[in-house]
Amino acid sequence: MRIAVVHKDNCHSKKCGTECILYCPRVRSGDETIALGEDEKAVISEELCVGCGICVKKCPFGAIDIVNLPEELEQPTHRYGVNGFALYGLPIPVEGKVTGILGPNGIGKSTSIQILSGQMRPNLGIFESTVSWDEIFKQFAGTELFDYLKHISGKEIKVALKPQYITYIPKAFSGTVRDLLSKTDERWALDHLVDELALGSILDRDIKNLSGGELQRVAVAACLARDADFYFLDEITPYLDIYQRMAAANLIREVAEHRPVVIVEHDLAILDMLADTVHVAYGRPAVFGVITGPKGVRVGINDYLEGYLPEENVRFRDYAVVFEKRAHTKEAVREELFTFPQMSKTYDRFRLSVRGGEIKKGEVLGLVGPNGIGKSTFAKLLAGVEEPDGGPLAEKVTISYKPQYVSADSSDTVEFMLRRITRRFDSSYYQHEVIEPLALGPILQSPVDTLSGGELQRVAIAACLSRDADLYIIDEPSAHLDVEQRMNLVRVLKHHAEGKECGVLVIDHDIYLIDMISERIVVFDGEPGVTGEAKGPFSMRDGMNLFLSGLGVTFRRDKSGRPRINKPESFLDRDQRSKGEYYYA
Ligand code: ADP
Ligand code: ADP
Ligand code: SF4
Known part of the structure; x- marks a missing residue:
């Protein structure tokens, strides 16, 4: 199975002399493998293309990607039109759980959320006609998504969303923090959220004058204050310190006790303490993305760091990310x-x-x-x-x-x-x-x-x-x-x-x-x-111990050597604290 993706923003057929078409061996032998569409952008036939990759090299703007997909990928869940990004699989929100998505930017996380919230009906990569819900159910028969999709088909699910980029908030809203938060206070939980995220002293500040860290905490509070069917938070940690990251994570866990929560997070120590399960997302950003089935959070993160998914038998990175078990000291003598x-x-x-x-x-x-x-x-x-x-x-x-x-x-x-x-x-x-x-x-x-x-x-x-x-x-x-x-x-x-x-x-x-x-x-x-x-x-070693003792947080090592935050007051937490070993235990 092969897909051809044309990045339309980069395709400028008037400037390049359409070298992709001129040099395509299939076109030269008489097939219409590449042609220009009505919008003057390249259209590539995936049936006729033999995957030689010449057009990819010839295009001066990097507008074309031709990718051979792993065999087991059959029908996409959704595709943004002919030669558009293709998404395979979906994450599954689960009642009472925090579900994490772990993967690079541009791999289809927001697309998944649009589908899960009912804002977009998946097209299964079919563009000629509208795909019926029955066809969609058939593709997911026997999976946990079947029930979820049945539940959302035909109706709007209310999603509370914390977007990845928060800088647009002051452009879209004018007023004070109090004005913004009181509009979203649908669960009568605002006082608690304001306390835990230490927003009390900035309630009367204009949204325009907040720092990134303040705006991030306001955005998390605004999302969690809503009364929704599920909560989606796309990155909570940028601009927050570790105290604030942990406070936000604890609040998200509270909400997850009664509603499904889906998060995207790249701070892996926080993702590890926050999520119950993770779906790994791999592929090639802006070309195709595969969302795996759910994995326990420890296994999911370790597989991700390893760059290899044993269940799927997929290697998506040619090196593993490893942590040094001992506090590292550089042997080199430095001036x-x-x-x-x-x-x-x-x-x-x-x-x-x-x-x-x-x-x-x-x-x-x-x-x-x-x-x-x-x-x-x-x-x-x-x-x-x-x-x-x-x-x-x-x-x-x-x-x-x-x-x-x-x-x-x-x-x-x-x-x-x-x-x-x-x-x-x-x-x-x-x-x-x-x-x-x-x-x-x-x-x-x-x-x-x-x-x-x-x-x-x-x-x-x-x-x-x-x-x-x-x-x-x-x-x-x-x-x-x-x-x-x-x-x-x-x-x-x-x-x-x-x-x-x-x-x-x-x-x-x-x-x-x-x-x-x-x-x-x-x-x-x-x-x-x-x-x-x-x-x-x-x-x-000394620095981490000093820093983490102030925070009151200890890390243990799992079998792979990866540091994981201990549950407060667990045996290991108490033991390590008594020994003064907070990180390199
Ligand atoms: P993520 O949330 O993982 O960063 P997205 O789901 O937002 O990724 O997007 C994945 C890819 O899908 C993008 O790189 C882009 O190429 C493509 N895409 C997203 N939205 C559209 C759209 N409305 N039309 C065409 N392509 C889109
Ligand atoms: P950090 O980088 O650790 O977040 P900063 O060095 O930015 O902290 O700020 C530390 C404190 O100093 C803050 O309370 C901030 O308000 C104050 N501060 C920083 N710059 C100035 C300044 N030019 N005038 C007055 N107070 C300042
Ligand atoms: Fe033609 Fe396909 Fe080769 Fe591109 S990769 S030049 S479309 S045959």
Whole structure:
């Protein structure tokens, strides 16, 4: 079985001389395997195509994908028209459970939700006529989806939705947080949600003036406040610290006691504590997606990290993601790059004190701590954007900084923007170490202000790494990146630090990412919004113990070596706490 997908936005037949048609061997021998449709875009006949891939290579805009599908995939659940994205399978919302979908962006998660909520009738890949519900039932006969689809056929199911990207909220709604939340308060649960998500102090703030972290918590509260048949939350963690992530996860579990909840989440430690089952989604983003049957959350995440699904006998990644069981220490002796002194910074209502320490050449240093504790202030002190109390730092290093919130205000293309920053754009180093692992190739010609949140994040990381500097400070790079992209990020930043003998500071709240990326960590503690203290850099073991003891959370290791959050007050939790081993137990 083979599918041909034409990305219509990238197909510009007037500009390319229709080389796909000219060079297709089937067309040359007289078949109409590729032709132009009424909209002047390529249409490829999947029956006639022999899969040689010549058109894929000839198209200058990367508009064509030809993919041989695994044999067991027969009929799609839904296809967006001839040569459109094809979805196979569906996740199954279950009463009393949190069902996770684990997979990359663009793999069909939102499409699935539109089907499950009755907003879109699946077409089974048939375009000539409207597919009847009976045909749809037949395809799912004998599966758990059969009952669910019977239930929704013909009627609208009320879904409460937390969208992936929250920045559109201030554009669609004007008023205060209180105005917005009172409109959604259908379960009389608002007071509880406001308490648990610590929204009390911002209730009278205008939605327009909220930070990303505040907006994310408001969006979660607004979704959970609704009285719906099922709840769908597409990423809850961007811009939240680990305390807020856990608070949101606990609230979602409460709602799941009486209604099905489906979530998409790329912070795997949080997904692991939140979901009961997961459906792995694999395939090729924007081309085809396969949603597997439900798997227990431990097994599902481990299979995903392994890159191999034993039940389906599918390998979808050629390497496994592994966690080091011991706290890693780098054997290499690193030279000192920069020493930051003991210092403080006092604002009207907040004071940061820094104990002082050193950053080494070639190392990636993790910065952890709650929001509002002074991490960005610390970064600004190092960058010289802010002066410490008592005068500027004596020692200067050049810094390149990626802020936590990235905005797009330019209509220049991605390539144009990057070329303005670096003269090395065409070098093979830049292509291999930046463009390819951050998967920027397909969006190089896109205007920056049309990018999605995840695309913009990758461009902002690339822009930061393109500048010459001694020290790179990267604030929350994981926001809106899927698991694959996070793994690539680890590689990119480690290579960058070692290759350039510079320092890389990463502020992030995804514990797995911090574990994999950092050689040492700086821990911030104190009272958010009032005082903060930067301690360290510590070794991974000491730093994780200090950080997690403040949080009161312990991690155990499962058989594969993956860290998993212990249930509070479980035997292991108490045991590890008494030994002071919070992470590398
Ligand atoms: P996810 O939620 O996993 O990011 P989506 O379900 O939103 O993925 O989309 C999967 C793919 O389906 C997209 O990459 C896009 O190529 C295609 N797609 C989504 N919506 C439409 C549409 N309305 N028409 C045509 N193609 C679409
Ligand atoms: P984090 O990066 O850990 O989330 P920040 O360093 O951004 O924390 O902020 C720490 C505290 O300092 C916050 O309470 C914030 O309101 C305050 N703060 C940050 N910048 C300023 C400033 N320029 N003037 C006054 N207060 C500030
Ligand atoms: Fe023609 Fe198919 Fe080869 Fe493309 S892959 S050139 S459509 S035969």
